[in-house]
Amino acid sequence: MTRAEAPGKAILLGEHAVVYGRPAIAVPVTQLRACATVTDAPAGQGIIIHAEDLGSSHHFGTPIDSADPAFALEATVRHTLDWMGSQLPLDLTLTICSTVPIARGLGSGAAVATALVRALAQHLGHSPTATEVSDLVYQTEILHHGTPSGIDNTVIAFEQPVYFVKGRSLETLRAGKPLWLVIGDTGIASPTKVAVRDVRRAWRREPGRYEAWFDRIGAIADAARKALATGDIPLLGRLMDENQELLENIDVSSKELDALIGAARSAGALGSKLCGAGRGGNMIALVSPTSVQDVADAVRGAGAVNVIVTELEESPHSADSETPRAPPVRDSAQC
Numbered sequence: 001m002t003r004a005e006a007p008g009k010a011i012l013l014g015e016h017a018v019v020y021g022r023p024a025i026a027v028p029v030t031q032l033r034a035c036a037t038v039t040d041a042p043a044g045q046g047i048i049i050h051a052e053d054l055g056s057s058h059h060f061g062t063p064i065d066s067a068d069p070a071f072a073l074e075a076t077v078r079h080t081l082d083w084m085g086s087q088l089p090l091d092l093t094l095t096i097c098s099t100v101p102i103a104r105g106l107g108s109g110a111a112v113a114t115a116l117v118r119a120l121a122q123h124l125g126h127s128p129t130a131t132e133v134s135d136l137v138y139q140t141e142i143l144h145h146g147t148p149s150g151i152d153n154t155v156i157a158f159e160q161p162v163y164f165v166k167g168r169s170l171e172t173l174r175a176g177k178p179l180w181l182v183i184g185d186t187g188i189a190s191p192t193k194v195a196v197r198d199v200r201r202a203w204r205r206e207p208g209r210y211e212a213w214f215d216r217i218g219a220i221a222d223a224a225r226k227a228l229a230t231g232d233i234p235l236l237g238r239l240m241d242e243n244q245e246l247l248e249n250i251d252v253s254s255k256e257l258d259a260l261i262g263a264a265r266s267a268g269a270l271g272s273k274l275c276g277a278g279r280g281g282n283m284i285a286l287v288s289p290t291s292v293q294d295v296a297d298a299v300r301g302a303g304a305v306n307v308i309v310t311e312l313e314e315s316p317h318s319a320d321s322e323t324p325r326a327p328p329v330r331d332s333a334q335c
């Protein structure tokens with residue numbers, strides 16, 4: 001049996017504008033994990049994909065509706081087999097499980113696909129690099145998102161904070177000081193594809209206005225990259241607040257997100273914004289170690305159905321970028 005994992009992710013700054021070529025910053029959320037196992041099956045079985053959390057089972061190669069969640073899993077398997085040059089028939093049982101909530105802005109589709117690509121490739125004797133995994137998962141992201149920027153597959157495959165610009169080589173980030181984040185879930189599922197499509201329609205109607213907002217979001221992400229490197233956490237918080245205002249302008253916030261964000265700020269968060277596609281899903285708050293508990297309690301009190309506290313550790317060196325390295329292979333971890 002081969003088992004592999006991948007984390008969830010949170011976008012600190014720059015979502016939506018990143019689809020239009022502006023920079024964004026994302027971090028892995030290691031408390032959330034997707035897991036895939038691959039086992040050899042009796043001859044003649046073919047490939048069966050079990051998605052435990054969805055209670056679904058799909059026989060690879062049999063007809064499937066594109067709205068079925070197993071559609072993206074089958075596509076991920078097909079892309080990975082094609083990349084390896086593997087010949088069918090193969091007799092394998094693939095099992096997926098995940099603690100990353102679906103359609104809540106935390107990268108569930110990319111996390112599951114990353115775990116699946118790694119487990120399948122390793123099981124069949126291949127060791128894809130993080131870049132190769134990310135590229136394969138990007139193809140699945142197209143099914144989930146329509147026009148993905150590629151930030152989700154990148155931060156999840158590398159499992160490191162990233163400064164991401166579509167089409168440019170990746171830059172991983174070092175934090176000058178530890179970051180404490182509170183992530184609160186509105187409980188509202190919001191498909192990324194729909195929010196991204198609506199923003200695109202609005203951008204087509206008013207390109208000048210939207211381009212100016214995207215420029216400002218890009219400038220915020222650039223300033224945040226510097227603040228992160230120098231450990232200027234209060235500035236990072238203010239930049240997150242500014243980013244939220246612009247996300248409200250482009251109409252991807254919601255009253256539920258606003259309630260959680262407002263509660264986090266009132267309880268002492270240094271900054272707070274929605275995270276991911278918006279319209280629902282999760283918000284994120286940057287907090288000091290002393291306000292973590294108050295902010296988490298306030299976000300829960302304002303209606304969050306789940307609250308995660310995550311710490312991004314201070315990096316050992318002060319430089320703000322490095323050559324990406326592949327994440328460690330975790331083929332024995334439990335889901």
Ligand code: PMV
Nearest residue numbers: 015016105107148149276277
């Ligand atoms: O909702 P998520 O976690 O899939 O985040 C999507 C981020 C967007 O910028 C809205 C889309 C993209 O492809 O970058």
